[in-house]
Amino acid sequence: MLEIKNLSVAIHGKPILDALSLTVKTGEVAAIMGPNGSGKSTLSYVVAGKPDYEVTSGEVLLDGENLLALEPDARAVKGVFLAFQYPIEIPGVATMTFLKAALNAQRRARGEADLTTPDFMRAVRGAAQSLKIDPEMLKRPLNVGFSGGEKKRMEILQMALLAPRLCVLDETDSGLDIDALRIVADGVNALRDPKRSFLVITHYQRLLEYVRPDVVHVMARGRIVKSGGPELALELERNGYGDYASQAA
Amino acid sequence: MAAVRETVDRVRSIESDAYKYGFVTDIASDKAPKGLSEDIVRFISAKKREPQWLLDWRLEAYRRWLTMATPRWARVEYPEIDFQDLYYFSAPKSAPGPKSLDEVDPELLRAYAKLGIPLVEQEILAGVERPRVAVDAVFDSVSVATTFKAELAKAGVIFCSFAEAAHNHPEIVKAYLGSVVPPTDNFYATLNSAVFSDGSFVYVPPGVRCPMELSTYFRINEQNTGQFERTLIVADKGAYVSYLEGCTAPKRDENQLHAAVVELVAHEDAEIKYSTVQNWYPGDAEGKGGVYNFVTKRGDCRGARAKISWTQVETGSAITWKYPSCILRGDSSRGEFYSIAISNGRQQVDSGTKMIHLGKNTTSRIISKGISAGKSQNTYRGQVSAHRLATGARNFTNCDSLLIGDACGAHTVPYIEAKNSSAVFEHEATTSKISDDQLFYCLQRGLSAEEATALIVNGFVRDVLQHLPMEFAVEAQKLIAISLEGSVG
Numbered sequence: 001m002l003e004i005k006n007l008s009v010a011i012h013g014k015p016i017l018d019a020l021s022l023t024v025k026t027g028e029v030a031a032i033m034g035p036n037g038s039g040k041s042t043l044s045y046v047v048a049g050k051p052d053y054e055v056t057s058g059e060v061l062l063d064g065e066n067l068l069a070l071e072p073d074a075r076a077v078k079g080v081f082l083a084f085q086y087p088i089e090i091p092g093v094a095t096m097t098f099l100k101a102a103l104n105a106q107r108r109a110r111g112e113a114d115l116t117t118p119d120f121m122r123a124v125r126g127a128a129q130s131l132k133i134d135p136e137m138l139k140r141p142l143n144v145g146f147s148g149g150e151k152k153r154m155e156i157l158q159m160a161l162l163a164p165r166l167c168v169l170d171e172t173d174s175g176l177d178i179d180a181l182r183i184v185a186d187g188v189n190a191l192r193d194p195k196r197s198f199l200v201i202t203h204y205q206r207l208l209e210y211v212r213p214d215v216v217h218v219m220a221r222g223r224i225v226k227s228g229g230p231e232l233a234l235e236l237e238r239n240g241y242g243d244y245a246s247q248a249a
Numbered sequence: 250m251a252a253v254r255e256t257v258d259r260v261r262s263i264e265s266d267a268y269k270y271g272f273v274t275d276i277a278s279d280k281a282p283k284g285l286s287e288d289i290v291r292f293i294s295a296k297k298r299e300p301q302w303l304l305d306w307r308l309e310a311y312r313r314w315l316t317m318a319t320p321r322w323a324r325v326e327y328p329e330i331d332f333q334d335l336y337y338f339s340a341p342k343s344a345p346g347p348k349s350l351d352e353v354d355p356e357l358l359r360a361y362a363k364l365g366i367p368l369v370e371q372e373i374l375a376g377v378e379r380p381r382v383a384v385d386a387v388f389d390s391v392s393v394a395t396t397f398k399a400e401l402a403k404a405g406v407i408f409c410s411f412a413e414a415a416h417n418h419p420e421i422v423k424a425y426l427g428s429v430v431p432p433t434d435n436f437y438a439t440l441n442s443a444v445f446s447d448g449s450f451v452y453v454p455p456g457v458r459c460p461m462e463l464s465t466y467f468r469i470n471e472q473n474t475g476q477f478e479r480t481l482i483v484a485d486k487g488a489y490v491s492y493l494e495g496c497t498a499p500k501r502d503e504n505q506l507h508a509a510v511v512e513l514v515a516h517e518d519a520e521i522k523y524s525t526v527q528n529w530y531p532g533d534a535e536g537k538g539g540v541y542n543f544v545t546k547r548g549d550c551r552g553a554r555a556k557i558s559w560t561q562v563e564t565g566s567a568i569t570w571k572y573p574s575c576i577l578r579g580d581s582s583r584g585e586f587y588s589i590a591i592s593n594g595r596q597q598v599d600s601g602t603k604m605i606h607l608g609k610n611t612t613s614r615i616i617s618k619g620i621s622a623g624k625s626q627n628t629y630r631g632q633v634s635a636h637r638l639a640t641g642a643r644n645f646t647n648c649d650s651l652l653i654g655d656a657c658g659a660h661t662v663p664y665i666e667a668k669n670s671s672a673v674f675e676h677e678a679t680t681s682k683i684s685d686d687q688l689f690y691c692l693q694r695g696l697s698a699e700e701a702t703a704l705i706v707n708g709f710v711r712d713v714l715q716h717l718p719m720e721f722a723v724e725a726q727k728l729i730a731i732s733l734e735g736s737v738g
Contacts, residue, residue, distance in 0.1 A: 048693050049692075049693075050689050051685065051689065052685075071692070072689060072692035072693050073692040073693075073695055073696060073697050073698070075693075076692070076693055076694055076695035077695050080693075081693075082693050084690065084693075087690070088684075088686050088687050088689075088690035089687075090687060090690070090691070090704070090705060090708055091708055091709070092707070092708025092709055092710070092711040092712070093704055093705065093707065093708035093711075097704075098694075098704065101696060101700065101704055102691075102694035102695050102696055103695075105694075105695045105696045105697065105700055106694075106695035109695065141708065158694065162694070162695070
């Protein structure tokens with residue numbers, strides 16, 4: 001369970017999140033919707049531990065453990081995964097090499113043995129196939145020269161391999177055409193699990209047609225201003241965010 | 250910034266203790282008195298029972314050296330070296346050469362084991378005969394173990410210590426010694442010519458493809474001993490040889506001077522591939538101690554279609570002053586230089602290459618990857634020139650620098666000179682930093698800051714690693730991680 005309590009965050013002295021509170025239950029898929037600039041991406045970065053964000057007050061707990069006290073890599077080991085809105089290119093590092101390094105780093109940190117190469121290959125191939133990723137792509141440097149859709153699918157592939165407890169998807173639908181969106185959504189749905197929580201951040205309702213959330217939260221001006229069921233997403237689609245922008249002020 | 254800060258801090262925290270190979274093997278040495286004079290040159294020559302012509306050659310170099318001044322053009326700073334305060338000869342007691350490994354001082358073998366040489370070479374030193382890599386192990390200055398000699402001899406390949414070659418193959422040594430790097434070449438090469446102790450000698454006869462990769466592990470071991478290796482490799486017409494040189498040295502308080510000379514000669518249609526992994530003690534966090542590495546390496550593509558390829562991974566030494574070069578004399582000959590130079594702590598690297606195009610349709614390729622961390626300074630200095638008769642000369646140069654942290658420096662100093670209007674020289678250069686976003690992305694996937702840095706750096710140098718022989722590439726990758734991770738090892 002992810003619990004965010006009264007979280008206030010600033011970047012370079014400018015407040016972004018304002019005493020935000022939010023709970024995502026274990027096994028729950030929570031959507032966060034909101035207008036641009038409402039602090040959605042900041043929320044995802046702070047949960048993952050990106051430097052530069054100054055937490056001025058509040059708590060972020062994953063199953064009761066204080067995430068804010070941990071370095072980003074330690075949070076990853078605890079099961080926090082962030083699917084980036086703009087996945088980063090790592091020139092010269094084959095995707096396969098990166099995946100193996102990440103997976104084994106997490107395993108070692110948890111005191112587990114490295115995955116053997118055959119087991120690793122099997123896991124990667126299986127995940128790649130279900131996401132319609134060409135195995136040849138795994139030999140290319142990570143994200144270098146990948147299309148927008150390829151990058152997003154690669155994020156989901158990593159999510160599948162690393163099997164996190166908390167998946168944060170930051171605008172994973174942005175820049176995807178309808179086919180890619182379906183593949184990505186199928187990939188996410190396949191990972192839905194009673195022991196796994198999802199925080200799906202999106203600007204549009206589109207993704208939520210495929211990844212059906214249990215709860216929808218509306219974010220504006222750095223806080224959650226409304227929560228409801230999946231129908232809330234449809235309402236937002238019809239009426240826009242106009243009301244909430246003023247409401248939060 | 251926290252992640253980057255942390256990386257920088259860890260990189261900065263590197264100190265002498267982090268140097269994994271800092272131990273001293275206790276073997277009483279047979280050394281010449283301190284200082285340099287004609288007498289010392291005679292002593293060295295006598296120790297090696299050298300022929301008169303070689304002594305004369307040394308003495309001439311010595312007299313020449315007295316008239317020369319230390320070169321100052323490189324971007325490196327260090328206190329004046331007192332050449333009278335160094336030893337110029339030391340040999341482990343087990344010399345002269347044993348007939349088999351059983352006769353090798355077990356202390357030496359233990360030293361190699363301690364170095365953690367993860368290669369087949371170690372098996373060979375342990376007596377395992379299966380792998381086909383020959384090792385001419387240079388412990389301090391004298392070769393103490395030479396393997397696979399018989400098999401090489403069957404192919405007609407001569408691979409032995411330089412001293413042995415001077416005895417057994419004087420006609421070849423005489424014909425080639427100093428023909429690529431003349432005794433008058435530069436201050437350190439001239440010094441080497443006067444006092445060189447030992448090194449490797451390779452001759453591959455016409456049309457012979459050397460049946461295995463030849464390898465030498467260098468190790469500086471004696472307190473205050475200058476290391477003056479002299480290596481000569483000759484590939485006759487149509488011959489091929491691949492030579493690997495790898496180095497580690499124990500921890501030191503005084504600076505160790507190292508001034509080696511390597512000469513390569515490739516005749517018509519011959520090919521020489523020379524690979525180096527250099528990991529000498531870089532000094533402590535303040536730059537104290539550490540090896541001064543002033544090396545002259547040069548290859549001569551003497552015949553048509555000859556090819557010489559230098560690949561180097563430089564991670565050690567307090568000061569590196571090194572420019573493995575190619576003289577492209579034969580028509581359609583080719584020179585290559587692939588380099589990874591990593592500097593950390595207070596290390597200073599001034600390294601690069603020279604491609605001298607003299608023949609027609611000669612081609613050369615330079616790929617240099619410099620990585621600077623800590624408070625180090627890393628300079629690429631390269632020269633590409635085309636003689637006026639070098640019609641159709643072509644060069645491609647790519648120089649990339651990667652900065653880690655904000656207290657280091659990367660510099661690129663290319664000299665390009667074309668005296669023939671048909672020459673085509675291309676030069677590309679980039680400088681980049683490991684971005685905060687890259688680091689955060691890797692950390693988010695569970696990699697530690699050190700692992701992330703090593704991974705990104707390995708990606709950066711991949712183009713060059715591909716040119717190293719397989720087992721060397723594996724070691725190089727480990728070295729890169731060690732030299733950047735500090736405490737990890």
